[in-house]
Amino acid sequence: MPENELYDLIIVGGGPGGLSAGIYAMRAALKTVLIESAAPGGQVILSDEVENYPGFEHISGAELSQKFLQHAKAYGLEVLSQEVTAIAPGLDLHTVTLADGRRLAAHAVIIATGGSPRKLKVPGEDTYYGKGVSYCAVCDGFFFRNKTVVVVGGGDSAAEESLYLAKLAKQVYIAHRRDALRAGMLLQQRIQAECKIEVLWNTVLTEIRANAEGVRAVGLKDTQTGAERELATDGVFIFVGFDPNNRLVPQGTRMNIDGYVETDDKCATNTPGIYVIGDLRAKYARQIVVAAADGCTAALAAAHYVETRKAADQVCELPQDFLS
Numbered sequence: 001m002p003e004n005e006l007y008d009l010i011i012v013g014g015g016p017g018g019l020s021a022g023i024y025a026m027r028a029a030l031k032t033v034l035i036e037s038a039a040p041g042g043q044v045i046l047s048d049e050v051e052n053y054p055g056f057e058h059i060s061g062a063e064l065s066q067k068f069l070q071h072a073k074a075y076g077l078e079v080l081s082q083e084v085t086a087i088a089p090g091l092d093l094h095t096v097t098l099a100d101g102r103r104l105a106a107h108a109v110i111i112a113t114g115g116s117p118r119k120l121k122v123p124g125e126d127t128y129y130g131k132g133v134s135y136c137a138v139c140d141g142f143f144f145r146n147k148t149v150v151v152v153g154g155g156d157s158a159a160e161e162s163l164y165l166a167k168l169a170k171q172v173y174i175a176h177r178r179d180a181l182r183a184g185m186l187l188q189q190r191i192q193a194e195c196k197i198e199v200l201w202n203t204v205l206t207e208i209r210a211n212a213e214g215v216r217a218v219g220l221k222d223t224q225t226g227a228e229r230e231l232a233t234d235g236v237f238i239f240v241g242f243d244p245n246n247r248l249v250p251q252g253t254r255m256n257i258d259g260y261v262e263t264d265d266k267c268a269t270n271t272p273g274i275y276v277i278g279d280l281r282a283k284y285a286r287q288i289v290v291a292a293a294d295g296c297t298a299a300l301a302a303a304h305y306v307e308t309r310k311a312a313d314q315v316c317e318l319p320q321d322f323l324s
């Protein structure tokens with residue numbers, strides 16, 4: 001790719017949303033590049049099993065991601081393995097800067113950078129990360145075969161990952177701060193039916209304690225009585241939601257109080273030509289199928305936007321400052 005190349009569309013982020021956008025953009029004949037710093041697939045790669053993506057009753061996250069990638073590449077999507085350091089909106093063209101210093105220009109940009117696991121912010125969490133503290137059961141569960149683990153959280157992630165861990169571990173405790181799980185009903189039923197899982201209701205984790213070999217116990221507190229106790233464990237898996245990766249979202253873009261980007265029904269932000277899709281977008285459901293749908297919507301909207309701009313002949317050359 002030559003330096004300072006001009007694209008119709010740049011997609012930042014290679015999860016289900018970004019790759020779906022890539023498929024639709026290529027089918028709409030947009031000159032498109034997708035930029036992803038990690039392995040394409042996004043958070044889904046970390047899922048042991050995906051059971052709610054239509055057409056696949058059971059598929060691993062890694063395999064589904066691979067299928068998205070293959071599908072997009074079959075249409076000739078250019079995929080660039082690079083870190084994006086900045087996205088600067090322009091009046092004519094938007095500029096995307098890469099970690100290696102290159103700058104790419106595009107009529108439209110789709111930001112699909114998703115979110116990252118939220119920290120619990122308790123003593124020991126950072127210190128013992130990788131030494132018994134984990135945010136990914138599929139990645140680290142193997143190390144806890146026939147051992148005891150504590151899972152923190154009550155949502156879909158905590159429930160799914162607990163069920164995965166129950167296949168390996170001797171005992172799984174779910175510490176949940178309330179008296180009811182947030183996870184979907186089917187997952188709740190499976191949790192109840194799994195004899196290796198015990199839910200510790202109204203319980204928060206206050207501290208992670210370790211010795212030279214790694215995590216050995218957690219401090220727990222009953223949210224109703226205030227009683228504190230220690231529970232022996234070999235590992236702690238934290239699934240308390242995630243935070244939107246909004247670092248690259250240009251200043252002035254409308255976001256909600258939690259840092260998710262507000263868009264219209266075309267996934268367009270308040271900056272013309274900049275779209276946000278997937279888990280970074282403010283919306284009701286954060287699911288693979290929704291991210292994929294966002295990708296479709298944004299790519300079709302971007303195609304219309306780019307065609308309209310080109311037809312109006314408002315932009316035909318790289319601006320002088322871009323080439324400098």
Ligand code: NAP
Binds near residue numbers: 181182239242
């Ligand atoms: P989530 O739905 O936001 O759940 C986070 C859980 O952590 C909640 O139970 C919450 O408790 C608890 N929590 C949050 N902060 C806490 C703290 N400081 N201390 C203790 N507990 C805390 O997050 P998620 O499970 O990661 O799911 C994120 C999104 O992805 C959701 O929309 C979910 O439906 C979706 N998802 C879907 C699937 C699937 O469909 N296969 C799989 C994974 C995730 P409260 O309940 O009291 O708020």
